[in-house]
Amino acid sequence: MKHRLFWPVATLVMLILINTIARSQFASITVRDGRLYGALIDILRQSAPLMLVSLGMTIVIATRGIDLSVGAVMAVSGAVALTIIDGSTDPNNVGVVMLAVVVALVISLLLGVWNGFLVSLLGIQPIIATLVLMLAGRGVALLITEGFITTVNSTPFEFISTGYLLLPFAFFIWVAAAAVVGLTERRSALGVLTEAVGINPEASRLAGVRSRGIIWSAYAASAVLAGIAGIIYASNIKAADANAAGQFIELYAILAVVLGGTSLMGGKFSLAGTVVGVLIIQTLESTMLFLGVPSAESPVFFAVVVVVVVVIQSPRLHRVARDFVRSARARRAAEPSLDAEVVG
């Protein structure tokens, strides 16, 4: 039997190959001042925000839910962090930046707790429950920045997105996040209980699974991860832009989850699949830049490629193909006997 990750990984490898064939320096990596540079390295760095959001989205989707508010949480988190740094007397102080990050994440956590409250305790449909924050969140972010695009110059804060330790610092952030989420889910029983709740909530309830807490924690985790993503985003543009931060990221995150092989119906989930899914999306983005697709046409190009990728991964298509091969084989097996009859 084929591994679950076969198609996602195959797609990613194919994309990289196509790029490399188109322009050979795509795959080349150079070392300068003890740092690695190259298109692939850029992909690893730039995927950080989407990666963090998608990891959270995977867990939420596993519980049969969805989190539309991640973009808004990113905006709030960035706004909080920047406002704190901006208001301090010494923006270049590492302590100030750390404080800003911690406060931003605590507020993100509270937003996640709010989502979880609506979904798990009040029983509101996830898409509606998180829509509330999706719409209101950016307003909150604007309130925090008092309607301006706050900009700062803070070296430690910029380090978060552009810093290097051989590889981009942002890359280490998402690898660490993926490791923490993965270990928490799979080393404890959280992962399997989350899947149980997502597959059959009533059976899980009767089995004694505390599904409320599990669903709640999924939304909380999703918001914290979105909060980190918001900080990386703000650090990258050195500003808090309440409207542009994380715009449409929820849709890309959902796409990454699906590309990684997790069903939107909930249940079984694959974090590794999501990581590959995000890398596929990010590679596609780079491809468009690389091939010089005009920005007006890039959504169309993106959409076409996504459709192709999704169709290639469709299990139904695989089954039809298998049936076709099988019946062709059966026909071939039947033919000789027909010949034999004619001859005899």
Add this chain to the structure above:
Amino acid sequence: MTLTADTAYPPIVEMRGITISFPGVLALDNVDFFLRRGEVHSLMGENGAGKSTLIKALTGVYAVDSGSIDLIGTSQVFRGTSDAEAAGISTVYQEINLCTNLSVGENVMLGHEPRKGGRIDWKAVHRLAAEHLEGLGISIDTRSLLSNHSIAIQQLVAISRAMVLDAKVLVLDEPTSSLDRGEVEQLFTVIRDLRARGAAIIFVSHFLDQVYEIADRITVLRNGKLVGEYLVKDLPRDQLVTKMIGRQLDDLEAISSTAERAIDRTDAPILKATGVGRRGVLEPADLDVFDGEIVGIAGLLGSGRTELVRLLYGADRADSGNIEMVGTPAKMTSPRHAIDRGIAFSSEDRREEGIVADLSVAENIVLGIQARKGLRKVRQEKQDSVVSEYMAALDIRPADPDMVAGNLSGGNQQKVLIARWLATAPELLILDEPTRGIDVGTKADLQKKVAELSEQGLSVIFISSELEEVLRLAQRIVVMRDRKSIGELDSRRFDLDGLIDFIANEGDGSAA
């Protein structure tokens, strides 16, 4: 009877050399099956023998690896149930697949709604649905939501739905697994009528009595292989069982002593429920269960058996009454509370409320223990030992703990659930139709296991529409009717007829 199944009719369905394999399992191995008009043909075999798979091969749910299927002499390849329906094959699958969020009437007529001027004539939908249901002897509001009805009603709705087609071939995969005598009789009347009109009927059941009552011919499968085809009149029961399980069945006499066992009722009961009820669902009922006792609950369809135990377990909330566990008051407002007090509950609805279909067999078995432990994972060695212990004890096949539970045969899924609950080592085990869909051999094993555990001190509430089973196991039987507990019997003083009579007639106020 004018028509019997001899060779008066040529086969209407001819399946030859059918082979189907799933990853790691050869579900059917070169099986032949012939179905003739005007016969009721039983497919028999143990859990996992391949009965449902053979049916799904016929109706196009599964593509065959090799083999041919002819319908009235012409070769057929169905690509799905709708193709099969169009060709005149109507099927009730083992795992009821209805839309529980639609009304009863919509479910019965789904896809065959009468139309007026291009639009669905809803009045006619509900009128026709009511007629079809009436044919099976049930009158319920066809506009009510299907999810509000018990499994038994859902099963009857599924059967009515199959009747709408007026098919040449009617396939019934364990249609009676949660029905009571009355409904079974009604169903058999309908089946006999269809047979007399020349329809061919496939009837799968683990109830030998029913098979011997209705079937003309039997095809036996074992481990995916054809054992043989026999006329019912040529195949005595013990021989059938031997052909099915490949050995002689140990007798059940060993268990019968359980019901005779004296129970010490001087100490406080494990569970004492007083006046537990819920408006519109169950009238306040009392129930005591003592240490090591097996209490049976008997009653007809809709009598409130399931409703009572759901209230005890906190699956639904009671709005009246008190519950005490071992003498101390217990609040049962959610399953968690019940679980914390050592109660386990196996629901009759294994598809919706039992199996977590996409998880593995091992994960399903461990789920009960894991939920009790919370987030700390049950140690791998502990998991392995529990899983292998119960897979062996209940003979779960195939013996592959990593198999996706939803791919197991119906009976084996049921065994997985029982394993999940037994593994939690509860003090009180509530079993609602635990032997539903389980084959004769395993049923005996399961009953033995329950009897054995109760002797070691486990208390059990046992619900079954198979009254023989209740009589054999329980020391005391609570009888329910019309959502009310109407009496309590000492099972030593009743036989089957006595119990049936009590359920039907006693306790209406006239009798004491």
